[in-house]
Amino acid sequence: MREWFEESFGREYLSLYPHRDDVEARCDVERIVRLISPPKERPLLDLGCGSGRHLIAFREAGFRDLTGLDLSTALLQEAEERLRQHSITDVRLIQRDMRDIPEGDRFFTIVSLFTSFGYFRDRADNLAVLQGACRALLPGGHLLVDTLNRDQVLQSLRPEERRCFDGREIAIRRWITPDGLRVEKSTCIRQSASAPTVYRESVRLYSESEVRHLMSQA
Incomplete structure (x- = not known):
């Protein structure tokens, strides 16, 4: 039996959250910049990037080296389309499980936004997400996780x-x-x-x- 997150994140999913738009993404990025002051020239990973709205907001804020990782084919296609509409052609998109950040990739900032953490039923799997992110951090880097209280x-x-x-x-x-x-x-x-x-x-x-x-x- 497939997990819910393997089935629910199609294009129709985006229509369920019309208020989660580019304006909100810009506000999120502004808060992140105020909170941890990530250097804009260092590599940043959006872990669970979905349709790419935060990647666009990060680029608009001046971040140069951006990567998005997500499992959903439909959402990554939407992200690619949105990036193209904003004339952004140098953002790397990776289709992978969030527990499986490519070995050898390193980032100074990793963000997991819009409650993308906590999907897995097994505690070890949720911990594996954090462990993989920490392994991928460059020295002195930041991991920021947006999760439910x-x-x-x-x-x-x-x-x-x-x-x-x-x-x-x-x-x-x-x-x-x-x-x-x-x-x-x-x-x-x-x-x-x-x-x-x-x-x-x-x-x-x-x-x-x-x-x-x-x-x-x-």
Whole structure:
């Protein structure tokens, strides 16, 4: 049986998050620059780059040596198209599992954004993501991971949401697994008389202390 992240990240996935746009990506990059001041001339990896919106924002901010890595063929094709539309031709895109950064590649800055960390059910696999990223860091480099805050999710989870977008009815359900370790999401899309399409998402919830412990092991 395929994992949810091997099935859910097609082109239709992008339409589920219309608010996750270039404006938001620019704001994210501005915050990253303020937080860790990554040198713009040193290599940067967007781990789980998706459609490439952060890569575009990094280039607009003056970063010169950019690489994006993602597993999804559809999202990488979208990233390539978007980069071309912005006349950006020198960003390297790699299709790989995030646990498998190419051996020998080194980066001064590695970012994992939009909750791209915590997909795997096995703790060892999530740890392997961090270990691989740390191995790929140049001396003095930074690894920045954007992940869910477990306490905040437990307090503010919206169990159900419905909306209409582009002629489609979208019904979303969210729940915490019985062990309290993951937040899961089911998105059902209905359009006219077509059979509904259902996408699943599942992300591990970590407390701050757990993240610190994982980082110490990486």
